[in-house]
Amino acid sequence: AQSVTQLDSQVPVFEEAPVELRCNYSSSVSVYLFWYVQYPNQGLQLLLKYLSGSTLVESINGFEAEFNKSQTSFHLRKPSVHISDTAEYFCAVSERNTGNQFYFGTGTSLTVIP
Amino acid sequence: DVKVTQSSRYLVKRTGEKVFLECVQDMDHENMFWYRQDPGLGLRLIYFSYDVKMKEKGDIPEGYSVSREKKERFSLILESASTNQTSMYLCASTGWGYEQYFGPGTRLTVT
Numbered sequence: 001a002q003s004v005t006q007l008d009s010q011v012p013v014f015e016e017a018p019v020e021l022r023c024n025y026s027s028s029v030s031v032y033l034f035w036y037v038q039y040p041n042q043g044l045q046l047l048l049k050y051l052s053g054s055t056l057v058e059s060i061n062g063f064e065a066e067f068n069k070s071q072t073s074f075h076l077r078k079p080s081v082h083i084s085d086t087a088e089y090f091c092a093v094s095e096r097n098t099g100n101q102f103y104f105g106t107g108t109s110l111t112v113i114p
Numbered sequence: 115d116v117k118v119t120q121s122s123r124y125l126v127k128r129t130g131e132k133v134f135l136e137c138v139q140d141m142d143h144e145n146m147f148w149y150r151q152d153p154g155l156g157l158r159l160i161y162f163s164y165d166v167k168m169k170e171k172g173d174i175p176e177g178y179s180v181s182r183e184k185k186e187r188f189s190l191i192l193e194s195a196s197t198n199q200t201s202m203y204l205c206a207s208t209g210w211g212y213e214q215y216f217g218p219g220t221r222l223t224v225t
Contacts, residue, residue: 043216106156
């Protein structure tokens with residue numbers, strides 16, 4: 001089974017500053033990688049995903065994440081955050097050969113300060 | 115758009131009651147999942163199902179059971195609710211794009 005680590009439980013950042021949310025997973029087997037965002041009192045929404053191909057993937061609202069196989073990482077970045085980015089962010093991993101189970105990190109609470 | 119719906123957004127039950135949480139997806143997905151979410155613990159898998167009438171235990175199945183009689187519906191049952199089952203419950207299904215689609219969640223309080 002995979003283990004997914006999000007090292008930072010809370011990240012405060014000023015508006016328009018850059019941010020990086022870190023995610024590491026345990027196994028070097030082939031994986032699918034995901035970032036989800038959760039706004040207060042809502043379910044999780046897919047932010048972006050890596051299945052194959054280019055290691056850099058982007059979302060429609062300016063986030064990007066890079067798959068680094070050697071470091072088993074999938075860090076999420078945004079060059080300039082907005083107040084509306086305040087939310088909980090979850091990293092998730094699914095193994096290619098099973099595909100059924102997802103393994104989630106414990107989440108990072110991003111707070112954007114005006 | 116894929117839609118995963120859950121029967122209640124907020125639910126308050128008494129200790130010892132039998133509780134049913136319903137989840138319905140409209141995209142003919144094979145796989146469905148039930149998680150509970152608690153602060154600092156992230157999402158923990160309770161049960162999942164990869165086909166009608168099939169189920170697999172997740173990481174924390176104790177005190178829960180599930181039912182999948184139809185492909186689109188996956189129910190979570192708390193046989194005898196206890197206060198330590200107060201939590202946010204999230205249902206999800208997996209599509210062909212491999213990602214999971216989540217419902218809005220049910221916040222259950224057991225008093």
